[in-house]
Amino acid sequence: MALTREDVKKVALLSRLELTEDEIDTQIGPLNDLLKQFEALQQLDVTGVEPTSHSIPVVNVLREDVVKPSLTRDEVLANAPESREGCFVVPRVIAD
């Protein structure tokens, strides 16, 4: 299946990318090529191959429930474009 302009717009929105009309046109081609490569992978016969979510044979990497020092608040907020009263300040999000 081939991606349409609408698909590209939707994916861009989900990724919070702002694409111009020209950029949408130039991206359709490479994106469809990418999908074709995955379609090629789907031709592989994987009968008898265990499904896996990870490529390394490691499981159960856990840590004990121990408290470690946190960063100072100044460090936490150091990269914030805007902060006040110890909080990150963001454009208003509506919750009610």
Added chain:
Amino acid sequence: MSDTAANVNAAETEYEPVVGMECHAELLTNSKMFCGCRNEFGGEPNTRCCPVCTGMPGALPVMNIQAVEHVMRTAIALNCSINPHAKFDRKNYYYPDLPKGYQISEYDIPIGVTGWLDIEVNGQPKRIHIRRVHLEEDTGKLFHVAGDESFVDLNRSGVPLMEIVTDFPPDIQSAEEGREYLTRLRSILTYIGVCDGKMEEGSLRCEPNVSVRPVGSNTFGTKTEIKNLNSFRSVYKGIEFETQRQAELLRKGERVVQETRGWNDTRQVTFSQRSKEGEEEYRYFPEPDLVPLHINEDWIERVRASMPELPDARRARFISEFALPPYDAGILTDTRAVADYFEETARLCGDAKTTSNWVMGDLAKLLNASGTEIGASPITPAALAEMIGLITDGTISGKIAKQLIEEMYATGGSPKTIVEEKGWKTIKDSGAVLAAVEKVFAANPNIITDIKVKGLVGKRGFLVGQVMRETQGKADPGEVNRLIDEKLAD
């Protein structure tokens, strides 16, 4: 619904609710889910944060074993199977309280699946099936200040969060069943020590989804999800309100919109928050930063062995072992702290029913009045047992005991010492009681006449009261009654 409305709609369809429950429980751990920052409610904003829980590039999560075992405990307590191979996934969405741009969660292979929890409503037992129990991380908190800004505090970001979802088709068919399910669930979670269950602090959150259908039908209507319910009462009211609202829409020939609705506790109504259609674009994929979780039988058995007796089992044991009425056993086992307190006291004094009466009665009243948890009660189980012993061996009367428990609660003092200091011992000396009886008779000739001549026996109680007053409640009531009867017969 008013009577008039009922009459007008009598010929029209009656609707019943169908309710699914999605509950989130913050897990009781020392540290967060994937990093060593402290997991604790409150605190100055952004003081429990590190590169992992603020989503700094390159920071890597490592699973907290305690959080994993808490979910295993819950799965076992809810009669779930535990997936031998679980994994974590990324749930992608953008919101300012989610610094990474994704939440680490479990999508298709949760730790616990297919269990149940038994409830009872109006004496009717009902099994509520559970679809899944999974582990994820909490988000930060947003504060909406005046103007066009919001503030973000990431202390809660990365706190281990467990989600418990009931099965489909839903078993819950009323607001009462919904509340009861949540009550039992909270009781289990606090018993096994995985969550403190504080709905008002948000450590236990419940989002029912509600749809309605004509009574007796087996179809499903369009559902809405209710958020912001922060008490058992609001869960009950929220489900009830949604049921009525949806039923009325359908009766008017309108349709229910699938959406998330917030609960306004002041106005006791739900309001539209956002339409859910087209929102489910989470693009889940396996979390590459965390390797899979393999849970073998040995591990499950070790966790199972570490678990305390569950509320249902304890309730049954209180009935069989202590011969308690089911009502008492139900109340006493509602929380583990109360059950522990009762059991310790009952074993020390050897009188379970009397212990039950004091724990559910005077002690509960004192604790409620001062807003104190039973674990922090100024009266220890040993002290209460000693007080009950004083009643049993006749040292004090039941009436004095009611004053005594208040004094013990206020001062934390030992009952024996208080009784000694206040001179509250029952008067064993018949002579002293007789003297009090004679004094009361002498002071109330009219009452005596009313009883003896006019036959107004109802006034006899007044005499008993006066004698008890004369002896500051210290006379043995049996003795008082005997002496008054003798004197009246003269």
